[in-house]
Amino acid sequence: MIRDFFRVSVVDLDSGRMNVAEHEGRDLVAGGGGLAAMLFREYGHADRPWDDPDQPLIFAIGPLTGYFPLMSKTVCAFKSPYHDQYSESHAGGRSALSMRFGDMDALVIKGRARRLSALCIGARRFEIRDVEFLRGRDTLSSGKILRSMFPGSGRRSMLRIGPAGENGCAYACINVDTYRHFGRMGAGGVMGSKNLKAIVILGDRGFALPETPAYPKLFQTLYQQLTDTEIMNKYHGLGTAVNVAPLNELKSLPWRNLQATHDPEPGGITGEKMAEERLLRNAACAGCPVGCIHIGYIREQFKKNYQYRYRQVGYDYELLFAVGSMLGVTDSFNALQLMDTVELMGLDVMSAGVALAWATEALEKGILTEEQTIVPLRFGDAANYEKAIVHLGRAENDFYALLARGTLKAASVLGGADFACVLGQEMAGYATGEVFFVAEALGFRHAHLDTGGYSYDQKHEDKDVRRAVDFLVEDEKKRCFLTAMVSCLFARGVYGDDMLGQALESVGYARLAQDQDSVGENIQRLRWRTRIETGYDPDAVDIPKRYQEVVTWKGEVDPEYMAALKREYARRIRELGKPPEE
C-alpha cells in the first residue's frame, strides 16, 4: 500500500490556496464512494443549498487504483442541483490514474472563484488560472485551448464543463478526457456554480511496489482473466451497444418517450449496425485493457463540391437509447450527430434525451407551444432536436431554462407529469419492469448501476416483494464495496469477493480484505445516512403514471406489485439510513 490513511488535497477557490489533509478511516470506508461520503460529512453542509459556495465538490479513488486492471474509475460526490441532496457520479478516463499518480486519494474543492477559472493540480503542481475567455465555450474547443495551457499529455486528466454547466443546468455533466463523463445528477452544474471551467490533474509521481511475489502473480492472473477470456468480450466487441437489439426484442427498450418498448424497425442504432457502419475504433480508460469505449464518426458536407467535415463521437448503449430510440431517431448518423451536440453543450445525455422526449409529447398534446420550444419537436426529427439541444444547453428562453432544472420540475409548472419518464432523474434505458423502475426511482444515484434491478426483472417472473427487495439491498452492498475500490462495474464478474480479497491482501490491505462484507455494509449505511440528512425521503419519490402503462415481455406492468415494492424498498432504505445507535 502507499499509505494506510487518506491523503486529501483540499482546494479553496475563495482564497486560491490548497491544503493537504490526512484522514484516518481506511479500514472503515475503504475509498471511493465510502471515502467521498466521509469527506462530505467533514466538509459539506447538509442544511445548506447545493450552490452554497462552501459546499464541496469531491473526487475520490480507491485503495487498488493503479495497482490492478479496471480499477480505473473515480467517484465524484456533491450536493446535487437536481434535488439538492447528496449524490454521486462515477467516471473513468484518465481521472483515476491521474489522481493516483498526482498523489491524492481524494480531491475536495470548496469555495467559488471570483471569475471563471481552471485548476491545475498534481503531486508537484498547484495553480488556479483565470479562463474567463472560455465562458460559453463548448467542451471540445475549450479542451483544445486548455490542453495548450496546461501541458502534460500522457499523464494529464482533464475535467471540463460546457455551457450547460455554466448555466446551472441541473443535469449538466463534467466531461472527462473527451469520452467519459460524470454524467448524472448535475456534477457539471456544481462546477459551474464554483466558477470552475476545468480541472487538470497531473499524475506525475510513481510509487514503490510491494516486493512480495504475490502481487505480480495475481496481476498476471487478473490481467489474463480480463483480456483472454470470454467475460469481457461483450464490452470490447460491440460494447454496451450490443444491448439495443435484445432489449428491443424483450420489449424493454424505451421508444418515443416510453410510449412503446419495442419497435419493429430499430434501424441503424443497434450495436451490430453501429459497429459495421459507424465504428472507427475503440479506446480505453487508463489502466483498463478492455477498451469498451466505442468511437464512431459523423461526416457532414458543409459546402458543395464535396467539402466535408468530420467528427469522432463516442457512443454507448445509454446514448443510443437517450437520443436514439427515446426520440424516435433511428438513423445512426443522426443519432451520433445528436450525441455530438449534447457533448458540446456539456449535458448529461440521458437527461437531455428524456427531457426532450417529454417535451415532444407535451407539444403533441398541446401542453407546450411552439413558441416555447422554438423549434417544432417531432419524434424522429433529428435536425430540430439538434437545435433544441443547443437551446437547452444555453438555457435559451424561460422554457428551456425551466426544462434544464429537470423534466418533473417543468411538468410541475406546465403540466404533463403523468408522462414524464423520470425515475429520481430522467430514466436510464431499461424498461424491464417493476423492480427496475422502483430500483432506479429510489436508488442512491438513481442510476441503473446502483443495483442489478434491470437484470432481476429479466430473470424473475414471480412477484415476490421480499425476495426482490432483499436482492436490491444485498446487491447494492456488494456494489458499494466495489465502488469503494473504485472498480469499473463491468469487471464485477472477475472481481468476486475472493479475488478482491487476494488483491487487497497482496498490496497490504489485509484488514479490508477480510472485512469486505462489513465494510460494504458500513459504506452502504453511511451513504444513505448522508443522503437522508440532506433531505431525501424515499416515500416522497413519485413514479409517474407512464410506468404503469408500460408493456414488457412479461405483459403489462402490475401497479400493485410496483407500489408494494416501492413501499418495502423505501422502508429498507430508511432503515439503512438510520443514525447509528449510541
Added chain:
Amino acid sequence: MKKLSAARMEQCIGCHSCSLACARLVHKQLSWNKAGIRIRSSGGMAAGFEAKLCLACSPAPCAEACPTGALSQRKGGGVIQKRKLCIRCGKCAAACPVDAIFLDHLVNPYVCIHCGRCVAFCPHDCLEMKEISVKEEGAS
C-alpha cells in the same frame, strides 16, 4: 539482438497497460512514467495515441552524451543501462532526439532496454519485438 517497436500505434486504445507493465516488471514501480514506454494522445483523445519509446539508435546519442558510462551503446542499437553509475545529470534525456528518456523529479532516467516484457500486456497488438542486425561499427 531484439528491438521493441511501437509498430501499430493506430491500433492503440490508450490503456497504458504497456507502460504500467514496464514500470511494474522492469522498474518495480507503480507508475505510467517511470517506464521505457510512455503513452500519450497526439493532441486530445480524438487524435489517437502515440508512444514515447527508444528507437534503438546506433550510435546512440544518449550514450554518447552520458559522461559516466551509465548508459552505454548496446550492440545493434539502443543502450545498456547501469543505474549505479548514473550521476543524474540529465544529459541523456537532453540528447535523445525523440524524447524517449523520462527523467523523474530526482532526475533518474528511465529508458527502454528492449527486453520485450511489455509486449504481452498490450491487448491490441500494437507492440512488436524484431530482430536487429548487429553492425560492428555501431558497437562501442
